Amino acid sequence: MKKRVISSALSALLAAGVLAGCGNTVKVPEASGTTEANTQETTETQTSDEKADVTVIHAATSAHPRPFTYIDEDGNLTGQNIELIKAVFDKLPQYELEIEVTEFSSIFTGIDAGTYDLGVNNIAKNPEREAKYLYTDPEMVNHYIAVVNKDIAIDSIKDLTELAGKKYTGPAGNDKTTVVENYNDAHPDKTITIDYTDADLLTLLYDVESGKEDFLIMDAPIYNGYYGPEFNLDVNIFDLSDVKSASYSYFIVAKDNTKLAEDINGALKQVIDEGISTEIDIKYLGEDFSPRITENK
Incomplete structure (x- = not known):
């Protein structure tokens, strides 16, 4: 932050009423040849001190x-x-x-x-x-949603068993993929196939839309704030509040x-x-x- 510094000589002039005028720049005679140098040095010192505190x-x-x-x-x-x-x-x-x-x-x-x-x-x-x-x-x-291929006939998702036997796509180590992995561990007789991938999210969404993959899980804010309105995807969206808490x-x-x-x-x-x-x-x-x-x- 730059601070304006007024030299002691200029302050004296102001107090004496030497400066006058309204709205225009007024040239002020310097008290000595060192005033400008002193002012500049003081300003630089204060600015340096301020930066040192940040x-x-x-x-x-x-x-x-x-x-x-x-x-x-x-x-x-x-x-x-x-x-x-x-x-x-x-x-x-x-x-x-x-x-x-x-x-x-x-x-x-x-x-x-x-x-x-x-x-x-x-x-x-x-x-x-x-x-x-x-x-x-x-x-x-945040809360999760499932983006599901439109040809998969389900009305809601309560615990992911509705998607047993289907193909999920997502990156390894991702919190959404972990939801599916935990589901598979708890339901060994009704597992979901996981296609691990490093593909970008838009590619995955197009894969679900085309039927190459059956579904993915993503953050509701990401879909509602960008991908849904921007790309007008022909998919079905299901809230996963019953599957994963906020x-x-x-x-x-x-x-x-x-x-x-x-x-x-x-x-x-x-x-x-x-x-x-x-x-x-x-x-x-x-x-x-x-x-x-x-x-x-």
């Missing part, structure tokens, strides 16, 4: 999946997660936020190496990550960085309580997914 926070995101984090048509990094974390750091003047785009896996290895302080990528909890990183308070409450998304920091996590939590609560989070969610997700909770989930 800690730069290096955040990482993969710019995927949309609408949480992505590069827009003008080449700008944006999305619900991006605007939300910026709103959080607007409440934290002791920090300066810098966001870098990297591979998703590099968010975690970068935090491990100390390259990054913060992960911003609609991150869900799992035991392996929770053992290594600190999660902030939830930044979004889940949460978080920001993550290094395990030993408790101060940063606490500061983010305090500012995040303000952003939620003031309705800023709601505005951001509606803009990017079509509805409000702000968590109305105070405890850490």
